Amino acid sequence: MKTSDFNFHLPEHLIAQNPIDDRDASRLLHVNGTRFTDRTFSDLPRLLKTGDLLILNNTEVMPARLHGVKTSGGKVEILIERVIDEFSFSAQVKFSGKLRADSELIISNTIRMKIIDRVNGFFLIRSDEPIHEVMETQGQIPLPPYIKRNPTSKDTQRYQTVFASERGAVAAPTAGLHFTETVFSELRQQGVDIGFLTLHVGAGTFMPLREEQILEKKLHQEFFSVSRSLCNQIKQAHLKSGRIIAVGTTVTRALESLMMSGGLRDYKGFTNIFITPGFEFKIVDAMITNFHLPGSSLMMLVSAFLNKETILKSYNHAIKKGYHFYSYGDVMYIEGK
Template sequence: MYTLSDFDFDLPPELIAQTALADRTASRLLDVQGTGSDARLTDRHFSDLLECIRPGDLLVFNDTKVLKARFHGHKASGGKIEVLIERLTGPRTALAQIRASKSPVEGTTIRLADAFDVTIGPRIEPFFTLEFPDDCLTLIEQYGRLPLPPYIAHEADTNDETRYQTVYAANPGAVAAPTAGLHFDDPMLAKLDAAGVRRATLTLHVGAGTFQPVRTEKLDEHKMHTEWYDIPATLVSAVAATREAGGRVIAVGTTSMRALEAAARDAIRAGAPAGTLRAGSADTDIFITPGYSFNIVDRLITNFHLPKSTLLMLVSAFAGYDTIRAAYRHAIDARYRFFSYGDAMLLTRAPQTPDHA
């Protein structure tokens, strides 16, 4: 059984991308073919993606949009606080993380961005309920700040407000970007369409839990935060048509992967055959580690992930543990850029085998 230490690696800090490239498709792409010691690693540019996929393949994108979810503010006592909206729960309510010297008490108010007051509602561990005085999405977008990941050292600026969103972002609700999608621009999407590559979208609102560290050596003791996803009927039809035509389902990012596999897992639990995808919305805390049997996704476009992270465990489950170790060693030696603003890799699903003992 794998443990947390199996997913550690040394990353030179200068390889953590701090800014986005001016041209989205100018990032590098590590094309990983095969598995284990036989894996073939090819250095490409992301603009070469069309050479790696076929007409009739289906790209599945996550169309979530990142909220301006970070606020600075203060309590009535004057104590400073920092708020990160985690999830919208209603027109005027949200769940949030609050960082303060002393946790605020239910029923008290806090002032955000020196602009408006919110009331503290019931605690839903590890979050606080916030009650807004007006439509929370409007207030968040007007007064909030974009929540860049903790490993990016600068405060979000106007360039980040464009580049930390995908060009197809449509449904507000995420607090982190589905970063594999940041490499696509409108001309590339048009080329994919012209080449006969299918496209479909789902929505998974990425939560701050995507950056939550795993603190236990035993992976099965780690608890994932839940995230909301929606699988539209058009996507279900597109997956079925792709399968029937012999195409491959390619998830753009681990968030698309998690939504697809969570929906398939729920269908199996409801008595459907493996590989069934059903339309609908739900919350998921799916935690994919080596030994997981994939149901929907054949290939995965993804960025390079943090050591000891749940996302590194997911890609290791998908492409094979040894394959990912080899790919990451190559990426470090070849000076690829890591994490949200970094480069990408294209993975193929490994043969399904049980976790090693």
């Protein structure tokens, strides 16, 4: 398996640079087997059935991008990947020159941080002030690298789902960005149950796949948790012959990791699951997901869920129809494996 097997050509003007005015006005490509239907996201409640269970990721994006300098004066950009304790965190760091263990970084002239170690491309860093307080006063919303502009106050709201409640992510679970209270209300009226889990999306989601990840079929680690109440909702959906519909690849990875690690139960832990074609899905019946980068692990995941040929055809359809791609782009509803 090669990343090039999952490539496609995307015209640059189709990479969404800004959110549209109304979340649920996004375009929705309904993929049912090999049939493609162009819809609007607000149509979703009419596509689901009484007894279905829709599961979303309630992680909240942290203002995880910090700017500072080395003691030598060279600029650094820090993208926090995971908070370890009150003062310590792992991060990606952009810098010029060298950065070693014991190097010091300075944020906003007064906040000092020390490099402790470097492992698998991530720096372990300790701050002399509580890191959540530093992010609140100095941090920016970490827009993905394919959005070629600086974040604005609008992104603070729009690069966040309306149901975000568990702080810890450095990237939004983008399939959830399209949901509004109106859509939730219509889903409930339709008899669709709604549940939540947490998976804190890490900075590794923006890193290119490494050869060893493909060989070992393991990605970067991300924390996730599943509650007992969600497990009960899943059991009830199965009793009603309802489908388990994952909103996003993060929910898909969390649910399938749960089933691989011992089955349906309340759980807190880490996953590095890498879902590729040939994977046997144990719990997810349908999926709502944005359009993903060529050659990425997420392209491999959706190809595993349906099949590579149909996914690539659906992407070509979306490109011809002028859909917008990636975080602030449009969305797919995939059913019929």
